[in-house]
Amino acid sequence: xxxxxxxxxxxxxxxxxxxxxxxxxxxxxxxxxxxxxxxxxxxxxxxxxxxxxxxxxxxxxxxxxxxxxxxxxxxxxxxxxxxxxxxxxxxxxxxxxxxxxxxxxxxxxxxxxxxxxxxxxxxxxxxxxxxxxxxxxxxxxxxxxxxxxxxxxxxxxxxxxxxxxxxxxxxxxxxxxxxxxxxxxxxxxxxxxxxxxxxxxxxxxxxxxxxxxxxxxxxxxxxxxxxxxxxxxxxxxxxxxxxxxxxxxxxxxxxxxxxxxxxxxxxxxxxxxxxxxxxxxxxxxxxxxxxxxxxxxxxxxxxxxxxxxxxxxxxxxxxxxxxxxxxxxxxxxxxxxxxxxxxxxxxxxxxxxxxxxxxxxxxxxxxxxxxxxxxxxxxxxxxxxxxxxxxxxxxxxxxxxxxxxxxxxxxxxxxxxxxxxxxxxxxxxxxxxxxxxxxxxxxxxxxxxxxxxxxxxxxxxxxxxxxxxxx
Amino acid sequence: xxxxxxxxxxxxxxxxxxxxxxxxxxxxxxxxxxxxxxxxxxxxxxxxxxxxxxxxxxxxxxxxxxxxxxxxxxxxxxxxxxxxxxxxxxxxxxxxxxxxxxxxxxxxxxxxxxxxxxxxxxxxxxxxxxxxxxxxxxxxxxxxxxxxxxxxxxxxxxxxxxxxxxxxxxxxxxxxxxxxxxxxxxxxxxxxxxxxxxxxxxxxxxxxxxxxxxxxxxx
Numbered sequence: 022x023x024x025x026x027x028x029x030x031x032x033x034x035x036x037x038x039x040x041x042x043x044x045x046x047x048x049x050x051x052x053x054x055x056x057x058x059x060x061x062x063x064x065x066x067x068x069x070x071x072x073x074x075x076x077x078x079x080x081x082x083x084x085x086x087x088x089x090x091x092x093x094x095x096x097x098x099x100x101x102x103x104x105x106x107x108x109x110x111x112x113x114x115x116x117x118x119x120x121x122x123x124x125x126x127x128x129x130x131x132x133x134x135x136x137x138x139x140x141x142x143x144x145x146x147x148x149x150x151x152x153x154x155x156x157x158x159x160x161x162x163x164x165x166x167x168x169x170x171x172x173x174x175x176x177x178x179x180x181x182x183x184x185x186x187x188x189x190x191x192x193x194x195x196x197x198x199x200x201x202x203x204x205x206x207x208x209x210x211x212x213x214x215x216x217x218x219x220x221x222x223x224x225x226x227x228x229x230x231x232x233x234x235x236x237x238x239x240x241x242x243x244x245x246x247x248x249x250x251x252x253x254x255x256x257x258x259x260x261x262x263x264x265x266x267x268x269x270x271x272x273x274x275x276x277x278x279x280x281x282x283x284x285x286x287x288x289x290x291x292x293x294x295x296x297x298x299x300x301x302x303x304x305x306x307x308x309x310x311x312x313x314x315x316x317x318x319x320x321x322x323x324x325x326x327x328x329x330x331x332x333x334x335x336x337x338x339x340x341x342x343x344x345x346x347x348x349x350x351x352x353x354x355x356x357x358x359x360x361x362x363x364x365x366x367x368x369x370x371x372x373x374x375x376x377x378x379x380x381x382x383x384x385x386x387x388x389x390x391x392x393x394x395x396x397x398x399x400x401x402x403x404x405x406x407x408x409x410x411x412x413x414x415x416x417x418x419x420x421x422x423x424x425x426x427x428x429x430x431x432x433x434x435x436x437x438x439x440x441x442x443x444x445x446x447x448x449x450x451x452x453x454x455x456x457x458x459x460x461x462x463x464x465x466x467x468x469x470x471x472x473x474x475x476x477x478x479x480x481x482x483x484x485x486x487x488x489x490x491x492x
Numbered sequence: 493x494x495x496x497x498x499x500x501x502x503x504x505x506x507x508x509x510x511x512x513x514x515x516x517x518x519x520x521x522x523x524x525x526x527x528x529x530x531x532x533x534x535x536x537x538x539x540x541x542x543x544x545x546x547x548x549x550x551x552x553x554x555x556x557x558x559x560x561x562x563x564x565x566x567x568x569x570x571x572x573x574x575x576x577x578x579x580x581x582x583x584x585x586x587x588x589x590x591x592x593x594x595x596x597x598x599x600x601x602x603x604x605x606x607x608x609x610x611x612x613x614x615x616x617x618x619x620x621x622x623x624x625x626x627x628x629x630x631x632x633x634x635x636x637x638x639x640x641x642x643x644x645x646x647x648x649x650x651x652x653x654x655x656x657x658x659x660x661x662x663x664x665x666x667x668x669x670x671x672x673x674x675x676x677x678x679x680x681x682x683x684x685x686x687x688x689x690x691x692x693x694x695x696x697x698x699x700x701x702x703x704x705x706x707x708x709x710x711x
Binding site: 065066067073083085086090107157162175176177181185201202206212213234243246250251268269276277280283289293294296298305315322331 | 502510512629
């Protein structure tokens with residue numbers, strides 16, 4: 022019998038909890054990110070009001086998505102760019118490979134893009150014999166290490182500086198050092214040559230603006246600027262949900278994004294890119310493409326999980342999450358980790374591929390409180406748990422247990438019987454210690470990691486009733 | 493049916509019955525960053541403080557002559573030999589200042605621009621609240637001049653000061669958003685390039701400039 026306690030996330034989480042280097046790296050990273058966000062949001066004009074303002078911009082865009090996508094397409098075209106559409110990852114990759122063949126592209130530099138991770142772009146391009154290099158420092162380290170990112174903003178947060186040094190020494194013969202500044206400078210030199218030889222630059226988009234046809238990327242390193250400015254072609258791969266109606270909407274969101282992500286007031290570079298090189302400009306790409314990818318998003322918009330599409334990928338929900346803070350991103354086994362990932366991943370790939378993720382939360386609500394667009398993450402996690410139960414993807418014990426619980430909660434007589442029986446049984450089993458240390462499977466799922474206290478001799482409501490009388 | 497039409501049709505069907513998620517009640521827009529005093533001197537002081545916070549370096553200049561001296565000092569400081577520049581750098585005589593120090597101007601293509609040790613540009617707005625410079629694209633302008641060289645120098649004027657990013661974007665909107673059609677990219681620059689990818693320790697000079705100098709001319 023399978024029970025929800027024995028899922029793969031749990032196994033990965035147990036391994037992660039014992040990984041001392043991972044725990045060190047997470048401790049160093051997450052505290053800083055959380056403190057940064059709290060300070061940066063706290064000093065704004067009106068943090069709660071701004072969250073609702075940002076939320077409104079995102080939800081308004083989702084409500085007008087088809088209209089705004091058409092407006093965006095028309096604006097990009099008017100700016101001299103081209104818009105491509107893809108239903109799924111396979112179509113997107115085919116379009117990309119096709120473009121590379123047509124344009125004789127053999128070398129690509131890439132700015133950070135989660136949607137390209139989702140679509141498996143690098144793999145598809147490599148299969149076609151095209152050299153593709155991640156240019157963000159963290160992403161490049163991971164590409165060299167052959168690992169996926171573990172965080173959507175800080176991709177290599179799971180590694181200590183010593184581990185990063187080992188990767189760079191083993192793959193690039195970097196002179197021995199574990200000083201972040203020296204390592205950064207070393208990679209800068211390596212990457213410069215790649216930028217100057219690159220024929221196509223791929224970027225993601227933090228936002229796409231319908232009224233101007235702008236692709237907007239927010240970054241600190243300048244690698245995104247280089248990827249989009251040095252090659253003769255720039256292609257932005259963009260999920261269809263990324264669109265905003267106006268530059269006014271953008272003005273709010275490009276400030277809330279970094280405040281929520283890293284605690285910065287604004288990122289070092291905000292690149293508002295509108296098409297290929299214009300007449301008289303000295304540089305910039307000769308051709309500009311936007312690849313709009315659906316990959317399940319239109320289906321999600323039609324579901325009760327539409328709100329998950331409002332996400333601006335700041336990572337605040339994972340930084341604050343007590344589960345993420347302890348197990349890191351890889352344990353989720355998905356491109357998008359953490360609380361929002363536990364919603365997005367089952368929706369994109371199917372609930373049966375990730376039945377454990379909606380359970381990977383304490384439902385404490387810290388994620389929603391930290392979210393710059395106030396997404397109801399805990400409520401959606403609960404709905405996904407309900408879906409798991411309704412589609413019989415939970416174990417029989419769980420389903421029966423839930424049914425019994427529901428019966429008990431609906432009948433006072435049954436509930437009273439339960440409290441009396443529970444008190445007698447647990448007190449008998451617990452003996453003098455007052456706690457149950459080990460229960461048989463499947464209840465061992467509880468006692469594997471904590472004690473179960475025996476029920477109190479007196480029920481809370483009885484005590485309250487007695488106190489009421491003595492007053 | 494094309495992917496485009498299939499996607500749009502599905503979306504149209506979904507939104508036909510109203511917003512998929514109820515919108516929060518409309519409220520007047522508020523800017524993000526707090527500005528307590530929007531007078532000229534206060535904005536100037538705020539910009540200076542914010543720029544310093546992000547490790548940019550401010551060189552106040554009373555007039556163009558002082559600005560040229562500041563530029564010369566920066567050129568000497570980084571022992572510059574080659575400069576990448578916009579055609580419309582808003583400082584008369586900047587080329588002579590460079591020539592006098594033996595600094596030659598590089599060509600436009602990327603291989604040439606990559607040999608420059610300093611980049612010189614103007615800017616189109618100086619945003620006080622965040623210490624940000626708006627660099628608009630357009631004829632005679634280069635994206636790489638502010639990106640490839642290790643040192644980026646910006647010539648700015650005090651009259652270009654605006655309180656917040658929202659004010660700058662509104663200004664562009666009033667002008668019919670023409671800026672987005674004139675150039676291929678509008679870049680907002682806030683400090684030198686940086687990264688915190690390794691253990692969240694901030695390192696300046698990731699892939700872009702290691703130093704950002706702003707020569708702010710009063711007149």
